[in-house]
Amino acid sequence: MDLELRHLKIVRAVADAGSVSKAASMLGLAQPALTAQLKRIERMLGGALFERDRHGARPTRLGELVLARARVLLPAAKELQEEAVRFAHAPSPGYRIGATNGPILGGLVHRLAAERQVSTYTSWSAHELTTMVELGRLDYVLTGACGDNGTPAGTLAWETISLDPVFTLLSEHHPLAVEKEVELADLADEQWAVTPGDGCFNDCFAMACARAGFTPGTIYETDVATCVHLAAVGRAVVLCQATHQPAAGMVVVPLKNAPLRWRQLLGRHPAAPDAAWVLLQAKQTHREAVRRSPVYHDWLARNPAFGTAP
Secondary structure (H helix, E strand, C coil): CCCCHHHHHHHHHHHHHCCHHHHHHHHCCCHHHHHHHHHHHHHHHCCCCEEEECCEEEECHHHHHHHHHHHHHHHHHHHHHHHHHHHHHCCCCCEEEEECCCCCHHHHHHHHHCCCCEEEEECCCHHHHHHHHHCCCCCEEEEEEECCCCCCCCCCEEEEEEEEEEEEEEECCCCCCCCCCECHHHHCCCCEEECCCCCCHHHHHHHHHHHCCCCCCCEEECCHHHHHHHHHCCCCEEEEECCCCCCCCEEEEEECCCCCEEEEEEEECCCCCCHHHHHHHHHHHHHHHHHCCHHHHHHHHHCCCCCCCC
């Protein structure tokens, strides 16, 4: 027999009432039936939960442990049930989108919000977001993967929004900031900054560096603002997406021959609303981001075979 919530309710009732007979009355049970159930629960848990005498029932040490857990689990289970009922009967929230760090979430929200309500949830963990979509807590997830990898495994339907080169973000005072593009090997002595993620990007970066003939130095994994600060003070080179819009005092410099590529992905729940239209909006948002990036435009002109489509 497995422990169930009804067993915890019995333990709590006996403790609150102070006796088996009073608990039986509270629960609408005959005292012999409640006594028999309590004995079965005690056998299942491995020991007596109450000391019973003519003065009533007092929890044993084991009973105190079980009772403490019951006072946490039972309210939590009730809250879950109430929340689930509210959720099931609530009107559709529109498009629910989760996203990791990326350049198109803002533009996509702007487009979708013109038609329906949009809610967003961000996380550095693509796995967390994918799980939320699988559980039906989100409709879509915007994430990415190294360019040579396929789509993630699981139950979601995946579409590629774009395939882009990875560029570098440098201070305008960096010696290489004036270059049209740089070899990855030219940055062999640099320290690096990247935003966090639970994918394979760090491994792919290490392999690209190995092909270029060096092992990368310190890699700071931190938020976008800190990455930018480290680049601005000359502490690190930031690996950024090609459509990144640099702040004042910063420049985006492409890597020659695109040794690193990033595939932007849209994953969706099978029941996600307006799937084809949302994908179209995501792709158009990306095209707008490309148009706003003169560095990327210039790079594409020099590398017409690459393109930005999957």
